[in-house]
Amino acid sequence: MEAPRHWRLKKQRYSLTGEVCPHCSAKIFPPRDVCPECGQEAKTAFQFSGKGEVFSYTTINDAPSGYQEQAPYAVALVKLNEGPIVTAQLTDLGAEPVRIGMPVEMVTRRIKDDGNERGVILYGYKFRPVIAGPR
Amino acid sequence: MNTNQEKKQVVIAGIGMLPVGEHWDLSLRTLGARAVRKALADSGNLKPDAIYIGNGLANILSHQANLGALISDEAGFSGIESCTFEAAGASGAAAFRAACLAVQSGLIDVAVALGVEKITDCDGSTALTAQDLILNYEFEGITGLTVAAGAAIIAQRYISEHLLDHSIFQNIALQSYQHAQDNPNAMYRNGLTAAMYQKQSIKNDPLGLFDISSLADGAAALVVTREELIPVESREEMVRVLGSANAIAPLSLHDRHQLLQYSAASQSAASALRKAGMSLNEVDLFELWDANSIDTVLSMEAIGLALPGKGWQTENIILNSMGGCLGRGNPLGASGAYQLAEAVLQLRGQAGACQIAQLPKRALVQALGGLGSTAITHILGHG
Numbered sequence: 001m002e003a004p005r006h007w008r009l010k011k012q013r014y015s016l017t018g019e020v021c022p023h024c025s026a027k028i029f030p031p032r033d034v035c036p037e038c039g040q041e042a043k044t045a046f047q048f049s050g051k052g053e054v055f056s057y058t059t060i061n062d063a064p065s066g067y068q069e070q071a072p073y074a075v076a077l078v079k080l081n082e083g084p085i086v087t088a089q090l091t092d093l094g095a096e097p098v099r100i101g102m103p104v105e106m107v108t109r110r111i112k113d114d115g116n117e118r119g120v121i122l123y124g125y126k127f128r129p130v131i132a133g134p135r
Numbered sequence: 136m137n138t139n140q141e142k143k144q145v146v147i148a149g150i151g152m153l154p155v156g157e158h159w160d161l162s163l164r165t166l167g168a169r170a171v172r173k174a175l176a177d178s179g180n181l182k183p184d185a186i187y188i189g190n191g192l193a194n195i196l197s198h199q200a201n202l203g204a205l206i207s208d209e210a211g212f213s214g215i216e217s218c219t220f221e222a223a224g225a226s227g228a229a230a231f232r233a234a235c236l237a238v239q240s241g242l243i244d245v246a247v248a249l250g251v252e253k254i255t256d257c258d259g260s261t262a263l264t265a266q267d268l269i270l271n272y273e274f275e276g277i278t279g280l281t282v283a284a285g286a287a288i289i290a291q292r293y294i295s296e297h298l299l300d301h302s303i304f305q306n307i308a309l310q311s312y313q314h315a316q317d318n319p320n321a322m323y324r325n326g327l328t329a330a331m332y333q334k335q336s337i338k339n340d341p342l343g344l345f346d347i348s349s350l351a352d353g354a355a356a357l358v359v360t361r362e363e364l365i366p367v368e369s370r371e372e373m374v375r376v377l378g379s380a381n382a383i384a385p386l387s388l389h390d391r392h393q394l395l396q397y398s399a400a401s402q403s404a405a406s407a408l409r410k411a412g413m414s415l416n417e418v419d420l421f422e423l424w425d426a427n428s429i430d431t432v433l434s435m436e437a438i439g440l441a442l443p444g445k446g447w448q449t450e451n452i453i454l455n456s457m458g459g460c461l462g463r464g465n466p467l468g469a470s471g472a473y474q475l476a477e478a479v480l481q482l483r484g485q486a487g488a489c490q491i492a493q494l495p496k497r498a499l500v501q502a503l504g505g506l507g508s509t510a511i512t513h514i515l516g517h518g
Contacts, residue, residue: 009273030274036390056295056394058287058339060279064264067279075280077288077389085389087275100295111277124277 006122011045013124016106018084020046029084050106051130052080057090057098066112074098078127092128103130145235146365146373147515148245149178149358150476154320155464157255158352163197167251168210170354174247178358184243185216189230189250191223191468195265197253206249216243222381223269223504224426226250227355227471228511232379234359235513244364250472251354262350266467269505271387283347285388285506286427287339293395293429294341297444301341304428304447305332308345311425311455315462317488320473322351322464345461346428353466355473374482377497378411378514380404386508397430397507400437404501407512415439418514419495420481421452422474424503425459426467434501456481457489471502471511478515 009030011017018029019042026037027046035042055077063071074090076098090098091109104127111124151173153166161169167188175181186207193199203217222229227250234246254262263281270276270285294300312327327345335343362370382402385391391398408415415438423438425431431454435446457463457477460470478498480486497516503509 005273012274036385056288056292058284058291058342060281060284060339062260062263062281062283062338063279064267064276064281065260068260070279073279075278075284075288077292077394087278087280087387087389089278100292112279122277 014108016048016050016125018046018048020044027082027084029080029086048080048082052078052086052104052127054090054098054100054102054104055079055085056100066115076127078104089126090128091126096129104128105130143239143241144362145238145359145376146362147357147376147479148181148360148365148373149174149176150356150479151177152320152355152473152476153353155322155351155353155466155473159255161352163193163199163251163253164205164209166253166352166354167202167206167249170251170356171206171210171247171249174356174358181245181358181360183212183215183245183247183358185234185237186210186212186247186249187230187233187237188217188219189226189228189248189468189472190219191221191226191252192262192265192268193253195268196257196262206251221468222509222511224424224467225471225502225504225509225511226468227473228475228502228513229381229471231357231472231475231513232381232511234357235376235379238359238361245358245360247356247358248472249354249356250466250469252352252466252469254350254352254466266350274389275387282506283342283427284339286347286429287342288388289394289433289506290341290429293432296395299444301343304342304346305329307425307428307431307447307449308332308461310449311459311461312345314456314489315458318457318463319487321458321462322349323458323462342427342429348426348460348465351464351466353464353469353473355469355476357472357475357479372483374479374515374517376513377413377516378407378409379512380406380410381509381511382406383509384507386505388506395433395443397433397437397503397510399510400434400501400503400507403510403512404438404499407499407514411514413497413514418497418499419453420456420478420491420498421454422459422478422498422500423454424501425455425461426465426470426503428461430503430507433507434503438501453491453495456491457486474500474502475513475515482515482517
C-alpha cells in the first residue's frame with residue numbers, strides 16, 4: 001500500500017497544505033522545492049481554504065484498477081480561490097450536472113482501498129458543490 | 136560549401152515496420168528483433184554499432200526491463216551497445232534522436248532506433264492502467280484520472296473557451312481512418328463514416344471511441360548513419376535528418392500556466408525548424424501526434440499551423456498520411472518510430488496507395504508524450 005509515500009503526502013491529502021513563495025508570494029500546490037513562477041527556492045507552508053471552482057472536467061466510465069467500484073465518476077481541474085489548480089474527483093453531485101465555473105469545496109473522502117489485501121483505506125481530498133448556507 | 140558539416144549529415148539508410156495489431160503469437164523480443172532485422176535488410180545489411188530502444192510499458196506489461204540486452208541479442212547482435220529510452224508516447228522518437236546524436240558525434244557509425252511495444256500480454260484494463268503511468272501518480276493518477284480522461288479535460292475546456300462543440304473532432308477521425316485504409320501496417324482498414332462517428336459511444340465526455348487511439352502491439356525501426364559512409368551513387372536518394380529537438384513542459388495538467396497551449400510542442404517544432412534552417416511553409420508533409428484528437432488540435436496551434444480555436448481545421452495541410460495513431464493504432468513507445476518510418480516512405484515515394492500525389496521534399500514529424508508534456512520533433516527531407 002506504499003505506506004511511506006502516503007504518509008509523506010498526508011498534509012496535502014488531508015488539509016491541502018501547499019506553499020507560499022517567500023520571494024514572489026505565488027501560492028503553490030502541491031509544494032515543491034523551486035517556485036514555478038520565479039524560479040527561486042520555495043519552502044514556506046501555506047494552507048489553502050479548499051474553496052474554488054471547476055476549471056474543466058470529464059466523466060470516467062472505464063476506470064483504472066482500484067477505481068472500478070467508483071465508476072462512473074467525475075474528475076475535475078479545480079481552480080482554488082488562491083490561484084493554483086488541483087486535480088480531484090468531484091463527489092456528492094446528486095442530480096446536479098457538472099459545469100465549468102461551478103463553485104466547489106474540498107471534503108475528505110475515501111480515495112481507494114487496497115482491494116482487501118490488508119484492509120487499508122486511503123483517504124484524501126475530493127471536491128463537492130458548494131450549497132448556500134451551513135451544512 | 137561546408138564539407139565538414141556535410142560529412143556529419145545524418146541519413147536514414149533503412150526502415151522496417153511490422154503491422155500494428157494484436158500479435159498474440161509474438162513476444163516483445165520477437166517483435167523488436169524482427170523490426171530491427173527488417174530495417175537493416177532495407178539498409179543493404181549495414182552492420183549496427185548501437186541499437187537504441189524506445190519503449191513505454193514493458194516494465195509493467197511484460198514484466199521485462201533491460202530491453203537492450205534482450206532484444207539486441209535476439210536480433211543477433213551480441214557485443215554491441217544497446218539500451219532503452221523512455222518518454223511515454225515519444226519514446227520511439229527519443230530513441231531515434233539518440234541514434235542521430237550518436238551518429239552525428241562520430242562515436243557511432245551505424246545506429247538503429249527501434250520503437251517497440253507489447254500491449255496484449257495482459258487484459259485490456261491492465262494495459263490502460265499501465266498507460267496511466269505517464270501521468271503524475273501522486274497528484275493525478277491517485278484521483279482515478281486516466282490518460283484519455285486527461286485529454287478529455289483539456290478538450291472540454293477547449294470547447295468551452297472557444298464556444299465550440301464536440302463535432303469539431305469529427306474530421307480528424309474521419310481523415311485518419313480514411314488514410315489508414317491504404318496502409319498495410321494499419322490496424323483499422325475498414326474506414327469510418329460520418330454516420331458511424333456520430334453514433335459512437337462517448338468514453339470521456341466530450342471525447343468518444345473514435346477520438347481516442349487504441350493501444351496495440353507494434354515495432355518499427357530506422358537505421359541511421361553519416362552520409363560520408365554511404366557510397367556516393369546512393370547518396371542522392373537518401374532521406375536526411377535535417378533537424379531534431381526535444382522539449383518538455385509541466386507533466387501535470389494542473390501545473391500548466393495555459394492548459395490549452397502545448398508549449399513543448401511549440402518549442403520543439405520551432406527548434407527543429409531552426410536547426411534545419413527552414414520555415415514552416417517549406418514543409419510538405421506533417422506527421423503530428425493524435426493519441427487523442429485534442430492532441431492534434433493543440434499541436435496544430437502550437438506549431439503555428441492554426442490560430443487558437445482553429446486547430447481542428449486541418450484541411451489545408453497534408454496530415455498523418457498513413458492514418459496516424461487513430462487509424463494505424465497506437466503502439467505507445469513504438470508510435471514515434473512508425474511516424475518517422477511512414478514519413479520516410481512518403482519522401483522516398485514508396486508509400487503505395489497512401490503516396491501523396493506530388494512527391495514531398497520536406498516532412499515535419501512530431502511525437503508527444505504524456506498529453507503534450509514531452510515533444511520531440513524531427514525534420515526529414517531530400518537534398
